[in-house]
Amino acid sequence: MSVTLDRMTKGAKGKVVSIAGGRGATLKLAAQGIAPGMLIEKVGHLRGGPILVKVGRSQVAIGKGLASKVVVRVIPE
Amino acid sequence: MKRILLVGNPNVGKSVIFSKLTGVNVCVSNYPGTTVEFCRGSSFVGKEEVEIIDVPGSYSLEPTSKAEEVAVEMLSEGDVIINVVDATNLERNLYLTTQLLERNIPLVIALNIWDETKHRGIEINVKRLSELLGVPVVPTNARSGYGLDRLMRSLRDARTPNLPPASVDERWRRIGEIIGEVQRIRHHHHTLLERFEDASIHPVGGYIVAVLIIGATFAVIRLIGESLIAYILDPIFNNVYMPFLLRIGEKLAGYSLLHDILIGKLVDGTIDFKESFGLLSTGVYVPIGMVLPYVIAFYFMLGLLEDIGYLPRLAVLLDGFMHRLGLHGYSIIPSLLGLGCNVPALLATRVLESKRERFIVATLISIAVPCAALQAMIVGLLAPFGMRYVALVYSILFLVWMGLGGIMRLFTRGFIPALLIEIPPYRAPYMKTLLMKFKGRALGFLSEAVPVVIIGVGVVNVFYALGILDQIAKFTSPLITRLLGLPREAVLAVIIGFLRKDIGVGMLAPLNMTVKQLVVGCATLAMFFPCIATFVVLFKELGFIHTARAIAIMIVTALLVGGLLNAVLWF
Numbered sequence A: 001m002s003v004t005l006d007r008m009t010k011g012a013k014g015k016v017v018s019i020a021g022g023r024g025a026t027l028k029l030a031a032q033g034i035a036p037g038m039l040i041e042k043v044g045h046l047r048g049g050p051i052l053v054k055v056g057r058s059q060v061a062i063g064k065g066l067a068s069k070v071v072v073r074v075i076p077e
Numbered sequence B: 001m002k003r004i005l006l007v008g009n010p011n012v013g014k015s016v017i018f019s020k021l022t023g024v025n026v027c028v029s030n031y032p033g034t035t036v037e038f039c040r041g042s043s044f045v046g047k048e049e050v051e052i053i054d055v056p057g058s059y060s061l062e063p064t065s066k067a068e069e070v071a072v073e074m075l076s077e078g079d080v081i082i083n084v085v086d087a088t089n090l091e092r093n094l095y096l097t098t099q100l101l102e103r104n105i106p107l108v109i110a111l112n113i114w115d116e117t118k119h120r121g122i123e124i125n126v127k128r129l130s131e132l133l134g135v136p137v138v139p140t141n142a143r144s145g146y147g148l149d150r151l152m153r154s155l156r157d158a159r160t161p162n163l164p165p166a167s168v169d170e171r172w173r174r175i176g177e178i179i180g181e182v183q184r185i186r187h188h189h190h191t192l193l194e195r196f197e198d199a200s201i202h203p204v205g206g207y208i209v210a211v212l213i214i215g216a217t218f219a220v221i222r223l224i225g226e227s228l229i230a231y232i233l234d235p236i237f238n239n240v241y242m243p244f245l246l247r248i249g250e251k252l253a254g255y256s257l258l259h260d261i262l263i264g265k266l267v268d269g270t271i272d273f274k275e276s277f278g279l280l281s282t283g284v285y286v287p288i289g290m291v292l293p294y295v296i297a298f299y300f301m302l303g304l305l306e307d308i309g310y311l312p313r314l315a316v317l318l319d320g321f322m323h324r325l326g327l328h329g330y331s332i333i334p335s336l337l338g339l340g341c342n343v344p345a346l347l348a349t350r351v352l353e354s355k356r357e358r359f360i361v362a363t364l365i366s367i368a369v370p371c372a373a374l375q376a377m378i379v380g381l382l383a384p385f386g387m388r389y390v391a392l393v394y395s396i397l398f399l400v401w402m403g404l405g406g407i408m409r410l411f412t413r414g415f416i417p418a419l420l421i422e423i424p425p426y427r428a429p430y431m432k433t434l435l436m437k438f439k440g441r442a443l444g445f446l447s448e449a450v451p452v453v454i455i456g457v458g459v460v461n462v463f464y465a466l467g468i469l470d471q472i473a474k475f476t477s478p479l480i481t482r483l484l485g486l487p488r489e490a491v492l493a494v495i496i497g498f499l500r501k502d503i504g505v506g507m508l509a510p511l512n513m514t515v516k517q518l519v520v521g522c523a524t525l526a527m528f529f530p531c532i533a534t535f536v537v538l539f540k541e542l543g544f545i546h547t548a549r550a551i552a553i554m555i556v557t558a559l560l561v562g563g564l565l566n567a568v569l570w571f
């Protein structure tokens, strides 16, 4: 099942499928490890604000708008 | 001389390595044509002297910010690269490494923060990593100095593997393969620190932690500032500087104009540092005796929060809220800086990506964020009547900050750039680099703000002596007396507020005003025209048209809010 990062449930893990954004957004996300093929885990969601994601050993906060451009295939538990 | 570049992601320990290798302890220099800061120093490899440059931290060589652009540009000027890598977060760090390896510069890798891998349950096969990447890899602990000698010796073996340029996906695939082969992670129990890391960004707990941390920070700032004044500065000013000034005053006895300009008026037969208003008395005392201690305390605490890794968390927590002001979470950092001095705060707005955002943040800072000097005056003036009046003025400024941000968001065009930041693990601060950054900032304040204050006081004194101030006062007094309900003499305070807000506010002191008048006066003056130093920087940052806009917004807001306060306050 594919969803955008902002719609993913908290605690779910998944593989990034694609980035539905421009070149700038794609490169910025890639530098933080959010690129097609990467395994990520959504660890939190602040009200009205950013989404917290674990990539490898680092934690990244992504604004809601940008998160809605990241398409993830959720790995069932 | 050979030039060695320290390159790496932000927060990997580059500054610590830099200070250990070079021994340099103040190092803020700007890259030509920009305000991106970097450090430069020298060291020895064997007997050969080399230049070492600490390149601004960067996640990738496809630059997405000014600092990263500078980092990329600097690469072409180096002979060897030391790529500093965080061993506790190898995967993400290797993205920059793979890009560096596609370039034609010899490279070695410092596998830093090596000491923390053990208790975080990470095992890295260093030898294999070095083989796979084709360059020397040296484990280091910058804080203790472990491995740094070996690192410098390994420079002889620096290589250029010349990887073919790859796409984003290919790079990450390669990194995945490398990580799979060299890194093993044992499961380990969460440490107390890791629990706190989670708590401080929790959707509920995070805000509680934030309130506690900010509250504690300001309490400590006050404590440090007040102690510096009581035990160091006041004794120096009263026991050493005062007799010196009085002697100069005697020498100037025959020249009353010069005496007025340099020493100012005597209060009860002696110099009053706050009220005499001479170039050498008030002009020196206010920036150094009253403001500097708080600026010092403020920068020290801010540096501490920065070094520990708290600030990104604050930015993330506040992102949702800041969106209502047309901003994203990161703009809280320049705004916080403004509570020390507006000048560095405005300079810090350069890290923000969009023009619109810079305009909103800069305007809000210069109107509604009171600097340390101003705050000291407001507290000094209102606290004797009760802390609730001080709280009232702070609340008014906060509401203006929020309201004005909301309005500006509606009336400016553009989008809010998306937030994307790494949340680093907490680290114990390292005093040496902390002091290094702190010294740079404090010296910056001394060299930028102090001369302007002295010039400001000088200009006012000359205007005053020539009677120009009286003319302006006559012209604008209806506005002040009718709209704001302040006494006629307050006009002078407003005008001097053009040069130094804090001194302007301070000048309200001898006017025998009611509490209500003081509250209105403090709030209005705080919002009014920025001090001249801020004004100059605002102009440099925003250009003529936007500065004019910011000033228009400022005047309208100050008069509107001041008039409103005068109308509605009931005490």
Ligand SMILES: Nc1nc2c(ncn2[C@@H]2O[C@H](COP(=O)(O)OP(=O)(O)O)[C@@H](O)[C@H]2O)c(=O)[nH]1
Binding pocket: B008, B009, B010, B011, B012, B013, B014, B015, B016, B017, B057, B112, B113, B114, B115, B116, B140, B141, B142, B143, B144, B307, B308, B427, B428, B429, B430, B433
């Ligand atoms: N445990 C540990 N901490 C380190 C080491 N090197 C740096 N640090 C800490 O990591 C944080 C970031 O270091 P800094 O030099 O400011 O990073 P920079 O942004 O790369 O210049 C600071 O709190 C340092 O004290 C190390 O080898 N071991």
